[in-house]
Amino acid sequence: MMKTYLILMSCLLFLMIPGTDQTEFHTPDTNSREEINAGDDLKLVFENIEADSRLMVSSAYAKTILSPVLEGGKYVFEFPHFISHKAGMLSWRLFNSSADQFGEVYISPGEKPEYIENYLGPRSIQAGGTDYSMLVSIPTDSFDNPLMDGVKVEISEFFNDVLKKEELVMNHMLVWKRVISKRQTGSIFIASSVDSVHSKEMISEVYPSLPTDFNIEIQRVHTYADGNQVTEIKTSTIRDAFENIVSDGTSVEFLIADSDNNLRKTYGNTIDGVARAQLLHPEKPDSWVISARIPGMALSNKVEITYDPVIKDFEVRADPDHKKIRVGPLTSFLGQFVPDGTEVLLEVGDNDGSLYYKYRLPSKAGMVTFKIPEDLSLSDSYIFTIKSLGVTKIFSLKPNAANHQ
Structure with missing residues (x-):
């Protein structure tokens, strides 16, 4: 039952009011301290003070x-509920023209819990038994005041079909517990x-530890350097030191020399x-x-692979009169044309290396035709180099003399 406490400030005056649920405390004009429960109405009553007197109230809340x-x-000073409902020490001072008075009122929290506030973090931890989440549990009364120290709180922890319970005692308005990670991955369910x-159920996720x-x-599909097919690199199943498979999305870097x-x-x-990872085959013989x-x-082993030439030779026809050079047909290891888009390089230089x-x-369709620029003088000595798929052909071109390489 809610009570209204009256703290009467006068000289040697004590009064019980019949038929009411109010109590007036006799308090001398010196520093005093009274105690009430959170939720009780609080009033200070004074006699023989001026009407313009004021009461300054200071608490942890306001x-x-x-x-x-x-x-x-x-003269009655009635405390607002937002102050009298909050547990803790409340101090007051009366400013009066005759003499100042001061005192304290301790507001105790309720004895019965109404809610439990739980805080848990971090919510994701690494497997292995060294990482942990921290649980803080604060049982409160109906006015959101933490209960008194000494209240027993039961902490429940559930992991992999195993339920563990532990009883902790409130100290400094709370209980706390380290939720240690496990060797296996999974969800740890926690409540108090x-x-x-x-309280509400809270979850701490145990993720794999560092990969090994x-x-x-x-x-x-074949070993030829055709610039068309792909080579796939595949890792073994990557695990941590406790045989947990690493989390999906773990980035792996592949190096190719x-x-x-x-x-x-x-x-x-x-x-x-x-x-x-997939790698396009090179366009010339190579070793990787x-x-x-x-x-x-974590590191992997090293693997060396070799790519063989896809063609051994190709035909070149030069037409000096029309200033054209035709290359092909380019045929692959099965005798078929190389894929459309295979690159063919033509370089025109001289004997000095320019x-x-x-x-x-x-x-x-296995063919490439180069048109020689008009500003290229065929009366001079030029060296023509054609490269494709690792095969290189070098020849010179004279006017009015067709070449067949």
Whole structure:
């Protein structure tokens, strides 16, 4: 039952009011302290003070100044609920023309819990038993005041069909607990309760720990450097030190070094612990050394692969009169035309190594036709170089003399 506490400030005056649920405390004109429960109405009653007296109230929640109301020849200061409902120490000081008075009122929280506030973080932790989430549980009364120290709080933890309970005692208005990660991945369900009051369920996700070293393998349909097919790199199932498969989306960096020591990179993300990447075959014979890594965490083995020439030779026909050079047909290892778009390079230079023109054209139906520029004087000595798919042909061209290479 809610009570109204009256703290009467006068000289040696104590009064019980029959037929009411109010209590007036006799308090001398010195520093005093009274105690009430949160939710009780709080009034200070004074006699023999001026009407313009003011009461300054200071609590953990707010600071305010109250004016008195004259009731039955006494001056009454009634505290607003937003102050009297909040637990903690409340201090007051009366500013009166005759003499200042001051005192304290301690507001105790309710004894029965109404709600439980839970805070948990971080919500994602690494497997292995070294990382943890922190749970803070605060049982409160109906006015949102934390309960008194000494209240017992039961913490429930559920993981992989195993339920554990632990009883903790409130200290400094709360209880706390470290929720240690497990060796396996999964969800840890956590809740707390006081008497018949229960908190909401909270979840801490245990994710895989750092990945460990892994292997890669190469898959390709043939070994030829045709610039068309793809080579697939595939990792083994990547796991952490506790045999958990790494999280989907883990980025894997693939490194490819060719025979000229050029380094290329490509990336793949894991799905079910496996990452894949595809590489287009080179357009000329080459050897690659391929490895993979998860930067700063894990490395793979190295794999060396070789690409064979897809063509051994091709035919070149020069037509000086029409200033044209025809290349082809370009046929692959099965005798078929190379894929349309295969690049053919023509370079025009001289014996001194100077380069005057450089052209690149894609093939179509295995053929490429170059048109020699009009400003190219065929009376001079030029060296023509044609390259495609790792095969190089070099020849010179004289006017009025067709060449067949």
